[in-house]
Amino acid sequence: MLRDVYTLPTSCTTPPTVVAPGAKPIRSCYIRARTLCVVTENTQQSNHSAPELPTQYTPADVEGPLYERWVERGYFEADEKSDKPPYTVVIPPPNVTGSLHLGHAFEHTLIDALTRRKRMQGHETLWQPGMDHAGIATQNVVERELAKEGVSRHDLGREAFVERVWQWKNESGGQISGQMRRLGDGVAWSRERFTMDEGLSKAVQTIFKRLYDDELIYRAERIINWCPRCLTAISDIEVEYQDDDGELVSIRYGDVEGAEQSDSTEGGGGRRAGASIVVATTRAETMLGDTAVAVHPEDERYAHLIGTEIELPLTGRRIPVVADEHVDPEFGTGAVKVTPAHDPNDFEIGRRHDLPNLAVLDERGVITAHGPFQGLDRFEARSAIVGALRAEGRIVAEKRPYTHSVGHCSRCKTTIEPRLSMQWWVKVGPLAKAAGDAVRDGRVAIHPKEMESRYFGWVDNLHDWCISRQLWWGHRIPVWYGPNGEVVCVGPDDEAPTGEGWTQDTDVLDTWFSSGLWPFSTLGWPEQTPSVGKFYPNSVLVTGYDILFFWVARMMMFGLYAMDGTPPFHTIALHGMVRDQFGKKMSKSFGNAVNPLDWMDAYGSDAVRFTLARGANPGVDVPIGEDWVQGSRNFANKIWNATRFALMNGATVEGDLPPAEQLSAADRWILSRLNSVVAEVDAHYDDYQFAKLSDTLFHFAWDEVFDWYVELSKTTFMAGGPAAEVSRRVLGEVLDVTLRLLHPIVPFVTETLWTTLTGGESVVIADWPKDSGFRDAAAEREIETVQQVVTEVRRFRSDQGLQPGQKVPAQLELTGTALAPHEAAMRSLLRLQPAGEGFSATASLPVAGAKVALDLSGTIDVEAERKRLTKDLGAAEKEKAQATAKLGNEAFLAKAPEKVVDKIRGRLEAAEADIVRITAQLAALPTA
């Protein structure tokens, strides 16, 4: 036993209490929550006293207390007075009433990894935390809560309702911060912000006033997207279009009688003036509000009707036939009913022809027009009206189902109702131009680059942004209306007008208005705080491509506008969406949504983070399955145990690394590889290639360090002497650096192991590894050869059915090869005993210039061996044939680069040598 472990009723942080009599604690070390590992004098007497770790890695025990310790020590706080170069990333603020899902866990992992690395690199790092009030979404959530109590927001009244939302916010906001802590997010908690905070509200008001004064905000009556359930306007991008089945009906307007002879597929334009005209629509109920029929100006079928009036069925009204370019003569009958108050296109046509806007639906989508349909819901009205028209013989064609694209409210999925109303707008033209230019001229880079076209496509074709919402939860529009029609926009330092008849606008702002200011409002803007100076612009924005338009483009517009042309960040790194293990979108209704906490409980936060990072190819969706998280947990366990091994064998970070001439080939090989990996990981970080850097580290750590270097070092340690001392230092070095490289992705397990290994305060504030430039190609080749021989002999053993542990007497002929110094290691890895008395080789394996003769004390399985060799021979011959063909191709020799030709020549030589070797081996096999 190297140590004594006592179970104590307290955690590690309390002073160690000695339970076992006689044991004298010398040093306590980090351990499971309720177990304290005590290194005693007893331990000191053994060869290598080492702090001990439990044999199995238990994430919950390891992760528990670390995070709060980091926070207490202030590692994550950012000092605006620091001389260090700044590195700023803002959190894409989650909805305050929500909870984090795997998508957040993914995003946070990436941001946390970036900021942890930069912190280690010596930057003054700010990961800005905070939450979004998420106007409509939050209001809906609270309204649903109220509905359970049988109360509506109108019962409460505005003030009480808003009070209620704040209450809700205070309750649920903590959930997100808890989840972030659990994930390990290294955010500057003291700077946490909320979009409805006083300061941020002031920023909103400031920017509103400025835009208003610059005439970039205006109020106008337009057709907007109206949600009849949320009872508010929403912007274009809050509308989700999906194909719905509807019914396309063709309705004859005008005289029914006059239709007889012209009833045809041509739509019955009729040759007689004043006869009739057939229009097609999917929204029959809006016909009550029709104020015209439009045809294309050059459509000869209807030329005679233009300028005349025609009877609108069911209403007794007569409406004009107008000519408008918008109409596509090829579509349907070539004639369109025009409802300016309920369709954006019709509104435009109406404007061009001075048509009246006749609203026939109220804010809930109920018919208001006097008559038999009044009071019907829009969908009921549709069938009722079609029925009535059919009774009059006016339905000339029906197409059902007719699939067409219908807008839905992105928050509640209710079918959008285009509605004419007075709203506030941002004139985006100049703002969007600047936002586009900043990317075009390279001041802001978008990763991956393919996403740029999407960005341009949007900012270059932007309609004005409707920013007013008929909600109660949000920033109230700072405009006051006077008794005599005065309109006053109130800035943050202005006094709001008081007195008889003055009222404030009742609408609030679109939630994205305030989140568009996030990169600087969180820093204290509009005050010129030191933080604004230090941390603006942000270094990089990490977010999903799904909110490129909602959020990113708005931040660009506002950032450039408010901060005198300085874009809010230099780089936009877009990530994909998290999907399930089959690549399906995660959704609650489909039942494949995962609560990240469940997986963190089962496998640890590190495992969840590593899995997500490993799947993070830029801009591409990330599938994740529980099996994969399990695999990552296994990786963490592997790191854990490798470090345990190292500690038990006295790996150390004390003192300088021995000079190269004292190092073994294995030492030089692993250090050479280590430095290559440092360089590789850095390059991947700089390119936001999280999947690649995670994969690089995974394979380096597991395959090279743990499976080879550690295995090789066992022999060295066993032998003892100066070589073992050197190797202990190298192993310490390799683990130290590897743990530091891994830390940004798997912060918890690396913190535990690194502090135990090095005795350092925390890996969070350790230096990020630097490529020392040390490379040793010769050592790399040498170890690769060792690996080749070992693998080949292992294969032989396996094919021969030898048990892995079975010792086999063997002779190794290594003289004259670089392998001689590795004989002991090879014997150990291959379970080969010295060839003693009566050694009689039954198999001889020539490989890579060496020869390994084995005594299997008996006959070998000739058939298995023959099969194996035959297969190898086949492969070698195929290789030879391919290479020969290539080298026989003159065009190839003439045009291919010398490097490639040499490579093929090398391959041919190797194949030929293999053929000779294998043929000889085959010939040497005893015949059956």
Next chain:
RNA sequence: GGGCGCAUAGCUCAGCGGUAGAGCGCUGCUCUUACAAAGCAGAUGUCGGCGGUUCAAAUCCGUCUGUGCCCACCA
């Protein structure tokens, strides 16, 4: 209707001009003194179809098929 992307091992994905890769899964043997959440060995692909460019194509070009996403005012 426009635009972008993707089709590679059973699954999810890398590779993007010079001998097909990873993780998981699968087969066999093993508790070989860090780890069975492990070790070792192994199997598996006409790189969606068809044309073209090239000495050389999974990789570049065209085309077809399938599939996903974004945008758009198709009544």
